[in-house]
Amino acid sequence: MATLLKLFPTCTWTGRLAHLSRKGWAQSRSGRLLPCFPASQRCASTTSYLTVEMDDNTGVAVVTMKSPPVNSLSLDFLTEFSISIEKLEMDRKCRGVILTSGLPKVFSAGLDIMEMYGKGPEHCAEFWRAVQEMWLKLYGSNMITIAAVNGSSPAGGCLMAMACDYRIMADNPKYSIGLNETLLGIVAPFWFKDTMMNTIGFRATELALQLGLLHNAPNALRVGLVDELVPEKEVLSAASTAISKWLAIPDHARQITKSMMRKPTIDRLLSHRDQDINNFVSFITKDSIQKSLQVYMERLKQRKT
Numbered sequence: 001m002a003t004l005l006k007l008f009p010t011c012t013w014t015g016r017l018a019h020l021s022r023k024g025w026a027q028s029r030s031g032r033l034l035p036c037f038p039a040s041q042r043c044a045s046t047t048s049y050l051t052v053e054m055d056d057n058t059g060v061a062v063v064t065m066k067s068p069p070v071n072s073l074s075l076d077f078l079t080e081f082s083i084s085i086e087k088l089e090m091d092r093k094c095r096g097v098i099l100t101s102g103l104p105k106v107f108s109a110g111l112d113i114m115e116m117y118g119k120g121p122e123h124c125a126e127f128w129r130a131v132q133e134m135w136l137k138l139y140g141s142n143m144i145t146i147a148a149v150n151g152s153s154p155a156g157g158c159l160m161a162m163a164c165d166y167r168i169m170a171d172n173p174k175y176s177i178g179l180n181e182t183l184l185g186i187v188a189p190f191w192f193k194d195t196m197m198n199t200i201g202f203r204a205t206e207l208a209l210q211l212g213l214l215h216n217a218p219n220a221l222r223v224g225l226v227d228e229l230v231p232e233k234e235v236l237s238a239a240s241t242a243i244s245k246w247l248a249i250p251d252h253a254r255q256i257t258k259s260m261m262r263k264p265t266i267d268r269l270l271s272h273r274d275q276d277i278n279n280f281v282s283f284i285t286k287d288s289i290q291k292s293l294q295v296y297m298e299r300l301k302q303r304k305t
């Protein structure tokens, strides 16, 4: 408990654990006093954008993104996200993470466009490093990572889901997922492309990236961008069921296998990290790209009227 309190200073214990720590004994039907072990030990910590609920019994943490209106990935959000994943990674009891959204209809709207629009080169560089960090933490995690995609997940939101080991999406044709960067007049960086290629293969990625395809849920399943579709209300419980299969695999064997599959892709970014930041900054600060972002944001806002 001490370790968890160190990791989650705002931690509040739920279930029966608080009661047990005061008493710790229960009376059996025959009247004997027996040491009492909690049925579940849950610890929840909340930051500005995330809730992390750790269940010590299963070793699974549910990370819920809650940054209204659309869980866009701002610099602050990304920073908090990477810190939370890092903390879970260091927690020896945590073997798996379920990533989901606490907002209706949206898993994540991807990168916060306002972090890329009208900002100076220093801010853009800091922002891009945070985007890289989020991906490195998630794609390179030793933990089992399951994305419970309970809403739309364009661009950076799709990257987040693809960085997980397994994706379960709500079976709602109104929800879409994909790398739609070209629709904004921008180009998905090589490690976004690599992540998608590792997920759905070369040809499907070539089509998806050039056309900026946002797949609806049934199409996402068809191309292999998600692994399962389930009724919306069951996304989280399906993720729990799925993760139990992964938990049955010995950690060391699974982790080495995961690393063998993902390390070359991770190393490629690590060895070009600064160059990738410089590319991003010089691209995104171009007048023509800024104009494209402005037009895109205006269109987004007009859709509502």
Ligand SMILES: CCCCCC/C=C\CC(=O)SCCNC(=O)CCNC(=O)[C@H](O)C(C)(C)COP(=O)(O)OP(=O)(O)OC[C@H]1O[C@@H](n2cnc3c(N)ncnc32)[C@H](O)[C@@H]1OP(=O)(O)O
Binding pocket: 069, 070, 072, 105, 106, 108, 109, 110, 111, 112, 113, 114, 152, 154, 155, 156, 157, 180, 181, 184, 186, 187, 188, 189, 279, 280, 283, 284, 297, 300, 301, 304
């Ligand atoms: C070398 C250069 C490399 C560059 C690489 C860049 C890489 C990645 C790019 C990205 O991730 S860019 C982000 C791309 N994201 C999108 O295109 C998604 C846009 N959003 C939507 O499609 C929809 O908002 C939604 C997610 C489907 C949700 O729809 P809903 O109808 O529920 O909500 P809206 O009314 O559309 O939006 C509410 C509110 O949020 C604002 N907003 C939406 N998305 C973003 C965003 N990504 N960043 C910032 N703000 C966003 C939207 O404008 C609305 O604002 P208000 O009108 O309420 O002020």
